[in-house]
Amino acid sequence: MTEKRASIGARRNPETEAAVLDAAEALVEEKGISGLSMEAVARRARAGKATLYRWWPTRGALLMAVYQRQKRIxxxxxxxxxxxxxxxxxxxxxxxxxxxxxxxxxxxxxxxxxxxxxxxxxxxxxxxxxxxxxxxxxxxxxxxxxxxxxxxxxxxxxxxxxxxxxxxxxxxxxxxxxxxxxxxxxxxxx
Amino acid sequence: MTEKRASIGARRNPETEAAVLDAAEALVEEKGISGLSMEAVARRARAGKATLYRWWPTRGALLMAVYQRQKRIxxxxxxxxxxxxxxxxxxxxxxxxxxxxxxxxxxxxxxxxxxxxxxxxxxxxxxxxxxxxxxxxxxxxxxxxxxxxxxxxxxxxxxxxxxxxxxxxxxxxxxxxxxxxxxxxxxxxx
Missing domain, CATH: 1.10.357.10 (Tetracycline Repressor, domain 2)
Structure with missing residues (x-):
């Protein structure tokens, strides 16, 4: 099993947050939106699923976070x-x-x-x-x-x-x- | 093999047309839009795939025909x-x-x-x-x-x-x- 990134509870760890969004972005790029599952993102970002769900309660919330980070208007x-x-x-x-x-x-x-x-x-x-x-x-x-x-x-x-x-x-x-x-x-x- | 409905060429046979649209409608109802394939519609309507493609050149055209028939505004x-x-x-x-x-x-x-x-x-x-x-x-x-x-x-x-x-x-x-x-x-x- 690969090493998991540290969770610091309800407060977001910026490094983990970036790793999760990077992983989500890469998955969408490779497989389209349907390829984005909480499991696949957690695995790729080496983050705990509990952490993911605490910060982005649904797959939809994670998708919107990816979109918003890229948008920068x-x-x-x-x-x-x-x-x-x-x-x-x-x-x-x-x-x-x-x-x-x-x-x-x-x-x-x-x-x-x-x-x-x-x-x-x-x-x-x-x-x-x-x-x-x-x-x-x-x-x-x-x-x-x-x-x-x-x-x-x-x-x-x-x-x-x-x-x-x-x-x-x-x-x-x-x-x-x-x-x-x-x-x-x-x-x-x- | 089940009996195929007659095709009368480029002119649409209203009975076959209704059978195809009924079949398409039923498939969408049962399986959602992704369940609508030309193959499945042809099989269910007992119509030739060539007939289907002649009247509705794509799956999209058939989908829109189903929508329009139901709309009746x-x-x-x-x-x-x-x-x-x-x-x-x-x-x-x-x-x-x-x-x-x-x-x-x-x-x-x-x-x-x-x-x-x-x-x-x-x-x-x-x-x-x-x-x-x-x-x-x-x-x-x-x-x-x-x-x-x-x-x-x-x-x-x-x-x-x-x-x-x-x-x-x-x-x-x-x-x-x-x-x-x-x-x-x-x-x-x-």
């Missing part, structure tokens, strides 16, 4: 208009999802359709992302740009919906300026 | 406003997707992430649906309701994006009136 550009900012978010997301390490996200969404643990982890992540997107709307609000007819959270959800659709149908090259216009401008005469 | 309500019409579309879709036979759609989207044939069939279907949704915008146009700032096809795509997001995160009980308002009204002051 350091905020969105401040363009001075809400329409420009929405385009900036879409450009940033599409660029990430188009890179090899970003492809995992569509497979996470796919896996979540049949795996409640993955869906739960994805939802926790998604709701956090909606919060982060609120910065766009706070900036627009501060500029006096918002009409006040639509809650910020609903606007954020619509931006996300547009992004996900284009990811899932493999159209990350689509016109993001057009999408931003579609979302931000009113469809009917006021 | 006879148009969308005419509410007199675009916002009401968009809510009507979302209500109709969410009601269908919430029924046992409608659950297949989220699994088709999931399967399409790793199967190019399924994605191609889904895309053909999706682009057709975008066309069908245009009736809403023609009605709004006729009422003089549209601002003209956003092309009809882009509006249709945004409605679809909002619907798909809620299907995929299992929130078909969400507030469709709010979604319609978010989409139709402008976010910024004109």
């Amino acid at each position: 350091a905020g969105y550009p401040d363009t001075g208009t809400l329409e420009g900012d929405v385009k900036g978010v879409l450009d940033t997301l599409f660029a990430h999802w188009g890179r090899p390490e970003g492809r995992i996200f569509r497979h996470i969404i796919a896996a979540s359709q049949a795996d409640p643990d993955v869906l739960e982890a994805l939802e926790a992540y998604r709701l956090g992302r909606l919060e982060s997107l609120s910065v766009l709307f706070e900036r627009a609000q501060a500029r006096g740009e918002l009409s006040g007819e639509v809650p910020a959270r609903d606007m954020a959800r619509a931006v996300m919906a547009m992004a996900w659709l284009h990811l899932l149908v493999d159209r990350l090259d689509a016109d993001t300026a057009g999408m931003a216009r579609t979302l931000v401008r009113g469809w009917t005469v006021p | 006879a148009g969308y309500p005419d509410t007199g406003t675009l916002e009401g019409d968009v809510k009507g579309v979302l209500d109709t879709l969410f009601a269908h997707w919430g029924r046992p036979e409608g659950r297949i759609f989220r699994h088709i989207i999931a399967a399409s992430q790793a199967d190019p044939d399924v994605l191609e069939a889904l895309e053909a279907y999706r682009l057709g649906r975008l066309e069908s949704l245009s009736v809403l915008f023609e009605r709004a146009q006729a009422r003089g309701e549209l601002s003209g700032e956003v092309p009809a096809r882009d509006m249709a795509r945004a409605v679809m994006a909002m619907a798909w997001l809620h299907l995929l995160v299992d929130r078909l009980d969400a507030d469709t009136a709010g979604m319609a308002r978010t989409l139709v009204r402008g976010w910024t002051v004109p």
